Amino acid sequence: MPHTTVLPFKALLLDMDGTLVNSDAVVERCWREWALEHGLDPAEALKVVHGRQGYATMAVLLPERPMELNHADNKVMLAKETADTEGVVPIGGAPAFMAAVADLPHALVTSADEKLAQARMGAAALPMPATRVTAELVGASKPDPEGFLKGAAELGFDPADCIVFEDSGAGIEAGKAAGMRVLGVGPRAAEHAPTAVVADLTQVRVVTDADGSTSLHVTV
Incomplete structure (x- = not known):
């Protein structure tokens, strides 16, 4: 039987490669x-x-x-x-997911630089978040938490109120080190013990309640 986990949040911090885009x-x-x-x-x-x-x-x-x-x-x-954008495609469920979070606080936090992020999000036909932390904006690479902490600060939320979306061990470690919950996406994620894990974004639903509070409904 499918099981649904509910994760309340105020802001989402999204990795790109392997999480939104299959590159x-x-x-x-x-x-x-x-x-x-x-x-x-x-x-x-x-x-x-x-x-x-x-x-x-x-x-x-x-x-x-x-x-x-x-x-x-x-x-x-x-x-x-x-x-080289040949073969770059959206992760399953990414277009619908990005549409669902369009009006909610979210940021892209990626190890790609701005040019590479634009190229890959464009190739996958995904909207580029207005707030983003790319490689040239941090002094340390994941697994250092700097990027995620910077993303939370840019959006104006405490780390505990943020959920990170990540596919890699380095990214999941960075999210945890930032004091955030981490939703693991894809085949590489499970072995790094994220808060919850999904095969792709078709298993994630964004829910806004009548009082304006938001949560992820993760069904696996």
Whole structure:
């Protein structure tokens, strides 16, 4: 029997890749190429790329490498990913979900920079939230909570009143570290113990009560 969990909220903080947009095809193409160029096993590299900014992924994969080289490579990687939108599609239920939250407090909090976020949300035909925290606006990559804390502050809500939507271990860890509840989305999320987990956004309903309070109804 399906079970519904009700999660009250005042604001939503939404990751992009793997949460609203399925960009796995592009990510795998670009990172496989990078891994091979640096003598790494692409399969092992792909285990750590999700959720982090590129320079942070490179630092995990090549811990002895000077960070300035990672930042330089990251600029090249972002340009490649921005130019390649083949196979970028919305996560199941994302269009209806974004329509449902259009008039509610929400922000995009992504490890992509502004150009990449615009390219992928556009390719998936999803509306871009007015409030967003992109890579160039934070000093630390997920799993650091800075991005989510900044998103909550921009919207004007306490962390405890926010729900994070995330698909990756790094993102879920960041949401928890920010003191927020986390809804895990997709196959990577369950192993990182989010507050609740769904296969995609078709299992999430946004409900506004007569008194104006809002909640997520998560049915699995």
